[in-house]
Amino acid sequence: MELDEKIYLYLLFILPLLVLLFLYNQYWKRKKQHEFGDLELIKKLSPEKSIFKPVLKLVVLILALIGIILGLVNPKMGTKMETVKREGIDIVFAMDVSKSMLAEDVAPNRLDKSKQIVSQIINQLGNDRIGIVAYAGSAFPVLPITTDYGVAKMFLQSMNTEMVSSRGTSLDEAISLSATYFDDKSKTSKLLILISDGEDHSEGAETAAEEANKLGIKIITIGIGTEKGSTIPLKRNGIVESFQRDNNNEVVVTKLNEESLTTIAKATKGGYINGNDTKKVVEYIKNTLNTIQKTEFESTQMADFQSQFQWFLGFAFMLLFLDVFFLERKTNWVKKLNLFNEKQ
Incomplete structure (x- = not known):
């Protein structure tokens, strides 16, 4: 495998920063909710709000960014020597x-x-x-x-x-x-x-x-x-x-x-x-x-080198498209499964 633009790999350092920013944001929200009132009461006032969905959206975003970065790097693969x-x-x-x-x-x-x-x-x-x-x-x-x-x-x-x-x-x-x-x-x-x-x-x-x-x-x-x-x-x-x-x-x-x-x-x-x-x-x-x-x-030499960037960009844009449909409210069918033994 050969990488065309290796310099774009430095963009991967953005990903840990996004995770830290997400954790800080969750901490800040929880702190403000605690100042506003009782957390159990707040949960009852917003029963449809999902705890899992923000994490899912973060994972999807990170995977999409990895796909875009790898697309910019443009890996090339040869079929034979x-x-x-x-x-x-x-x-x-x-x-x-x-x-x-x-x-x-x-x-x-x-x-x-x-x-x-x-x-x-x-x-x-x-x-x-x-x-x-x-x-x-x-x-x-x-x-x-x-x-x-x-x-x-x-x-x-x-x-x-x-x-x-x-x-x-x-x-x-x-x-x-x-x-x-x-x-x-x-x-x-x-x-x-x-x-x-x-x-x-x-x-x-x-x-x-x-x-x-x-x-x-x-x-x-x-x-x-x-x-x-x-x-x-x-x-x-x-x-x-x-x-x-x-x-x-x-x-x-x-x-x-x-x-x-x-x-x-x-x-x-x-x-x-x-x-x-x-x-x-x-x-x-x-x-x-x-x-x-x-x-x-x-x-x-390795012959027939072909660019593979389109696969990574396609994967990234598909994830970004799906991300639009990931709302922060609970999904009804998942809610019915009661995976976490939540009280009804």
């Missing part, structure tokens, strides 16, 4: 999540800018398979090769500077881990898009790029940041508390190092582009993809 033939390439995004990516020399900061670029690139893709790697002082697999762009974007937005514990930036480990995502035996074209500010605290990035080139992997590097550089703000609840300092207690100024990124790209006959202009980057990647040979491959 099938193997689909696609034509595209394999792409791995290696994203720098080191502390330096918190620098705000590009808005809103380097990491968020990277997410924007990758998200826009994904929007331009068709049948390509994609994977995501995060790296700082070490590399971390985030998402294996997949054709599910929705899941990829979800993982992309969750990336942060806390997901890799080791400090620094090791571009060589990012390249090496990304290379393992690709199938060596497959003839599918392989592209690694590496996003970073270029600050590298390792020494083997060029060697790793050369090894990737031997495996048929082309690397495109995208530089995020400015040559002037910026400090690294450390925030709590959105408020800057301090700035990143080095071992000498000096405030760190991180700068874009285009030279290292250009060297990596050249080692695989790839290309480098400054990532501060998202539109230009997306256009550059799009043009590059057009020059790369597409290969046919197979992927397994």
